[in-house]
Amino acid sequence: MSIQPITFETTVNGETVEVTVPPRLLLVDLLRDRLGLTGTHVGCTFEAVCGACTVHLDGVAVKSCSVLAAQAAGRQVVSIEGLASKENPHPLQSAFQQTHALQCGYCTPGIIMSMAEFLRENPDPNEEEIRFALAGNICRCTGYSHIVEAVQIAARELRGKTQEKRA
């Protein structure tokens, strides 16, 4: 009955690794259990509702509990650990602290990954657009108000950076 493990290369947070895993292994388990990247969390039984496991796969926010590790073969994965650095945090990370947009913090990495993609697509969103973009992530603690505020602040800062680059 035993199914043969498969071996492939994938690039995680900029580093290409070769892994040998069972075909049924989920991407979230590859990241957490095999690569030690525990910033990506699991809040549901893989029904892909809570969004705590959101990572970027070739730049697109995906729920890593609903992707097989093997589907990341030859592709770029970015998790919360690879979004920015401790010294130069992403504007979303700073804004979340500034506005108290997290309490227990369990949902936070997933929300930041989801919003990082959203702000690339929509750099100047209004409150309603932010709230709809957050529909794939559940936050149980904050009541969302401070998260909306954080995303607005980060959006402003990111727009400023874009203008600097152009200038």
Added chain:
Amino acid sequence: MSHGDDDHGTGNFSLVGKRVPRKEDIRLTQGRGQYFADLKMPDALHIVFVRSSRAHAEIVSIDTEAAKAAPGVVAVFTGDDIKDRITPLPHPIVVPNLPGKFPKHWPLAVGRVKFNGEPVAVVLATDRYLAEDAAELVEVEYSDLPYVGSPEAAMAPGAPVIHQDLDNNEIFSMSFTGGGTAEGAAANEAEISAILEGAPVIVDEKFQVHRTGITPLETRGAAAWWNEDDGLTCWITTQRPHIDRLALAEVLGLSTSMVRVMAPRDQGGGFGNKAPFYRESILIPWLAMTLKRPVRWLESREESLMVIGQERDQRIHITMGTTEEGRILGMRVRIVADNGDGCQGVYWGFVMPVLGAATFCSGYDIAKADIRLACYVTNKPSLAPSRSFGSYSPRFAMERMMDLVAARVGRSPLDIRRLNLVKSFPYTTATGSYLDSGDYVKCFNTLVDTMDPKAFRERQAELRKQGRFIGLGFSTGTEISGIASKVFVQLENQPGYGSATVRIDARGRVQVLEGDAPQGTSHETTFSQVAAEVLGIQFDDVVVQTGDTQNTPFASGSLGARGGSYTVSAVYNACRSLRFKMARIFIHDRRINARPEDIEFEGGFVFPSLDRENKMGFAELADRIIMKPIDLPEGEQAGLEATDYFEAPTSMFYFGAHSCIVEVFPKTGQFKIQRYVTCEDAGTVINPLIVEGQVQGGVIQGLSNAMFEQYLYDDQGQQMTTTLEGYRMAQAPDMPHVEVTHSYTPCPGTPLGSRGLGEGVPGPVPGALVNAVCDALSPFGIKINDLPLRPDRIWHMLGGPDGIREPEGRGMAGG
């Protein structure tokens, strides 16, 4: 010091009262949190439970042979395997001081299963995927018993008795009025009946709140390892590691010196769910002891939704007698709770409704009441604590009553609340709750002013002409701000004090040790603010460590809004005592004539207030006391470490008022919350940013419970809401922005004047929401006394498939 509303009593402070960003957030926003699932345990066996597929059945047989032979499997245990090796609950450490019944149970079902999801067997394997495969191979044969799915079914004559060691299904029954004796309760009942008979106005209403709760995003987990010399070491997702340690030692027959419990530094929300002493928390350490191997269990979301986090679930009948003006003369309350199986250490299902009944009157002045509660065992998981602990349903009922009384006597709901709110403090309620201080009417009026009801009524009338229906609703609630030992010992056999150890090291850095275990509740930041404030040092020079029973002072747990009232006061007092010691030694060394109170601690320096230049570095003074303990003042010892056990002289209550504006669309029954505002009196606010977050989160949880979340069972007791698709929690687009305003009165019972806040925030929410919806629909004469509040129900009440009724020309007079 004057206490103006602007500075919330913190005008003289540099850190307390400021919107200080949290120190927790740097690691948590960057993916470096250390939650249970992130903790590394090399070579740990992974545990998967086999859970009952039936709600009520005899276990005929369990075949574990195939599972035991499966790849990676190390062991499989069933109830029969453990029942002679683990002593069953109840054990005294997890039994409250209440006249309830405590059904005997083991961590795995023995003989019978009593709800869908009860643990039946446990599989241990080298890999989680393999453990899950093997769990599927365990064959359980059941012989079904009749399903008892409601209190009504449980109390019916001839109902099957669920627990064979109990006489019947009534697990708890008590009168909360009348002085605690049967004669007193009977006399009180007769007195209330007479008051009601003589009352000019009687309002008699029944309410029901469904089974729901505040499940956190992080599920539970437990891990343990055994060492012959040191005994058991356990990681448990828990709000109360010290209680877990005592309980584990007692149940497993170990010396407490052989048990260490650690709550992970980061926990993904608790809200009460992580406060009980659960069966899994017994079994996992026992497996580590027995197999002499590290073991680890991480609960799945499906398991979590099947077995924990289910609260509320009360039916409430209120008969209220009032004057013609709506002043309450007396009240009879009968509460019935669907207890579930009740097999849960510390709470047993009924402790939550008990507290709800004990604080039923909330902030209202009701001189005479007759309040009784009865709880019935059913084939569902035990009620488990959730934020607003037992009070969500009572608050809903009382706040609906206020509006219903208003409608009955033809006055505004605002006037009825102002008329009946407690006005002079301290005040003892009919159930004996001691309301220490505050100004409830001021807080309520502040909120009313914000909402501008006059302008609202004009807009409402205007919109009604256009066939649009908006409504304004209000509610209020009190919340226990920490629980005094006097109450807590009686309730749960546990102390209520807040405790903290503060250590200053020779480099002037400060360590605060707390025995409770925060779960997103910002203790690292608030306690650092207070310690840095008292010692005059940098916020970043304070480290707060929590939840490890090996090095923290005993504490009953992170619950009941204790952090901002009790524990923070212990931190404050311990820092004050160290500050005085440092001041005494400074005075001695400098040979100055001053009292310790005359020495200032500010900006990292210590100096006499009248001679600021005669200063010494805080770190230098710490080094002198710890590393150079010579020529100390007479009677003074070296070292800088203090532990404080803070106990308030009386119990303390926090008060909040909520208001909500909705628009209802009669054609579909859908409604939209246009505005939600609260007004809080939390005393001295240590960090307004955090208080705002606590209130906003609590309100959205309250709305989510009222509008979306519901644990559903089919007619055989199968739980139908075991994923987050079926058990729907509020998402951002569903929810309004919550505006938080303040009305400040100092709390006399704590050194900083702070009250704890947060735990009870969801309580007033359904009252404000439903009152607003009923106000919007007053031209249709709609009365909603049951939750959840769903568009389809509103649509049916408005006429539904028979066509929406025409609204009356004018609605009831609003506030």
